């Protein structure tokens with residue numbers, strides 16, 4: 001589904017290379033995890049895939065079901081089925097959470113040539129999915145992420161994912177700052193979406209999340225490259241011994 | 252200090268072709284206004300409150316040309332609102348287009364007819380609030396209006412007005428130079444909503460004087476018309492009694508030059524005055540809000556909320572002052588003026604002022620100028636919202652605090668729609 005080859009990315013502002021040849025292949029129906037030290041380029045990879053400004057791709061390709069992601073506008077990538085749960089969800093004062101969700105859902109439907117969801121149907125679906133994530137009516141009414149706690153923001157990301165039903169879901173440290181209960185809510189939200197036509201790329205530092213969301217493949221990223229890939233055991237090894245041995249071995 | 256000769260010359264040239272209507276109570280008020288005007292002359296670029304806005308086009312003997320404009324792409328604003336319509340075409344009352352002026356809870360008379368029918372309440376308002384508003388800042392265009400206006404409406408609310416009164420200003424002549432003067436009295440405990448819409452003329456000089464008695468409530472919502480070429484200088488003078496309320500909201504979209512002055516006196520205790528403005532301009536657009544709010548009563552609350560969205564060289568000006576008089580304890584004054592600059596060419600000039608002569612008051616003011624939040628924009632786009640729609644959403648969020656000041660949800664929804672349509676037409 002998601003194919004990344006030899007991706008090289010430079011920060012425009014600082015003329016600084018961040019990604020130095022990333023290769024990654026995520027098949028439909030699978031869950032891949034990326035772990036790696038802070039600053040290794042995990043968020044950069046997710047932003048570049050989502051289409052954020054400020055990065056220059058100097059080499060390599062990234063495709064979603066064969067379509068060239070890097071040539072698309074961010075909204076086109078979203079309509080094509082790509083979703084990024086942000087490491088730092090953005091506050092948008094003055095825009096109601098409900099308005100935001102409805103605008104996003106209908107924009108994507110329109111881009112795909114589908115009919116807009118009626119207000120009634122939308123409300124029903126939102127209430128149901130928000131309820132499962134313990135997002136109450138008040139949080140839906142408030143401005144997007146404004147005054148939300150860290151955990152509320154992350155649950156709100158998962159609600160957006162549940163409403164948009166993307167096929168390629170990237171979760172950037174969605175578990176950071178979550179307590180045990182919130183972690184379970186988020187994991188249940190993700191697991192409910194798992195199916196043969198959908199894939200996940202889960203960026204995390206902790207085995208804890210991977211206990212709930214069982215990955216098929218685990219990658220270790222360091223200094224802008226995937227330096228090691230393996231099965232779920234690789235995450236356990238990181239949990240036990242940290243990154244030092246793996247990085248030494250990779251060098 | 253003697254009046255500079257240039258100001259007097261400008262005045263002489265400006266009024267050379269105007270007739271002073273004589274006779275009756277209004278005749279006396281006009282003569283007094285002319286005397287006030289003669290002692291001031293017309294505004295000049297060097298005046299303290301005209302530094303950011305060049306008055307030349309507003310004081311020129313002839314109105315500069317302004318093409319008329321018929322918006323076929325949306326119905327006229329407030330069209331869906333049940334209201335009593337009073338229509339002026341290039342500043343001239345049009346009885347055929349207007350509704351019958353009878354309305355439960357309200358007395359309405361035209362200024363042009365008021366000379367014959369001695370309307371006592373209007374004598375205490377016409378030119379009176381304008382004259383009070385001439386100190387400490389001179390407003391010569393308002394005095395000129397009082398002296399030479401021969402049309403307008405006199406509205407007295409004695410109860411709860413059954414419907415809003417809508418003043419509709421049509422613009423049909425490219426050279427029209429309209430002067431209208433309205434007086435409004437909201438009696439004790441009465442409630443009235445006045446809507447204003449339309450460009451009015453190539454050049455428009457309008458004064459509205461509003462006297463709100465104890466416990467009265469006055470709501471004012473206006474949309475200034477989409478003509479690009481129009482110019483306007485408007486004044487709202489208001490005097491508020493105890494426990495009264497005044498809320499005024501203005502939408503300005505387009506117009507090459509607009510100067511909206513608001514002068515409010517909170518005289519009674521526990522009065523509330525909220526003044527809000529949302530202005531959107533693209534290109535040749537100069538929009539000036541000049542506001543002066545005086546707190547004289549105890550525990551009064553005032554809010555000034557002004558937001559401007561500017562692009563392609565548009566200019567926004569805000570000059571807002573809160574004056575708290577000695578003894579006006581427990582005053583709650585709030586003032587915010589902000590601009591959203593959608594490109595590097597546009598400009599926002601702000602002069603917020605506080606003058607406080609009481610010790611137990613709460614006053615705050617803030618002024619900011621900024622660009623679209625790029626991070627929020629990316630977040631919206633990453634969720635599938637196209638760039639233009641995402642920008643429009645962010646702009647509407649920026650303006651939301653002004654629209655909140657409109658009490659009536661149907662009217663607020665209409666204003667919101669106008670703004671959304673404008674943003675869509677202008678590629679945001």
Ligand SMILES: Nc1ncnc2c1ncn2[C@@H]1O[C@H](COP(=O)(O)OP(=O)(O)O)[C@@H](O)[C@H]1O
Nearest residue numbers: 011014018036037038039040041042043044045
């Ligand atoms: N906007 C930015 N400005 C400056 N440096 C940045 C920016 N974004 C990323 N970087 C740098 O790029 C590297 C990778 O960062 P990031 O992708 O956030 O790593 P990770 O998510 O793996 O912790 C770091 O050295 C970080 O400092």
Ligand SMILES: [Mg+2]
Nearest residue numbers: 042043087173
């Ligand atoms: Mg990161």
